[in-house]
Amino acid sequence: MTLLSALMLFVSGFVAGSINAVAGGGTFITFGAMTLIGIPPISANATSSISQFPGYITSTLAYWTDIKRMWRGGLLLAFVSIVGALAGSLILLALDNPSFRAIVPWLLLGATALFAVGPWLKPKGEAHRERPLVGAVIQFITAVYGGFFGAGMGIMMLATLGLTETGDYHKLNALKNMLSIVVAAVAIIVFASGGVVTWLAAVIMVPAVALGGYFGVWSAKRVPQLAVRIFVIAVGLFLTVYYFF
Structure with a gap:
């Protein structure tokens, strides 16, 4: 790896951490930087999961008081998240790089669209009623996606939890952060065992x-979220076009 490539990865990690603290979507940046310097897409996807993992932990700790009150209710969702993430990450390992590269632009397009409409998908107020079995099925599907390709997973999970769980936005966001750790941890174990991580x-x-996450907290009060969202969407569209052509 050249010094320029290492610098590009460091800057992309810093930008990704900052963006995650403000609006989310940092995976687009790290995944894109790694593919642009020549890391195969499967390895880039796996390595990006590892690079984002500390952010999941710190964001969960920020909601620790809420999580202590509801962790028992989240056990079923955590279990199906383990199974779903295991399935998704094993499906990824079953593909070769050319096959995954053919899927990537569609995944990026879908994740970018999901990120773009994210503000309208965020639950507002209380959910109508709790539906644990429906929630478990939907969470399983979300975890499969997260294990296979993590971009947009948080937005997707927050939206689906709002349909099946009771509670305000902060409770649902805390639950989302906790489940993101579960999905990412399973995926990381599988990817590391499969030897696809670029350490x-x-x-x-x-x-x-x-x-970048520390800087993002500071910049969140100074940089309009709309500007950050436009930047992330532009990166997602650029990567989509890059992989299509």
């Missing part, structure tokens, strides 16, 4: 993501 890239990006 040098992960080592470069993890501290950069952490620093």
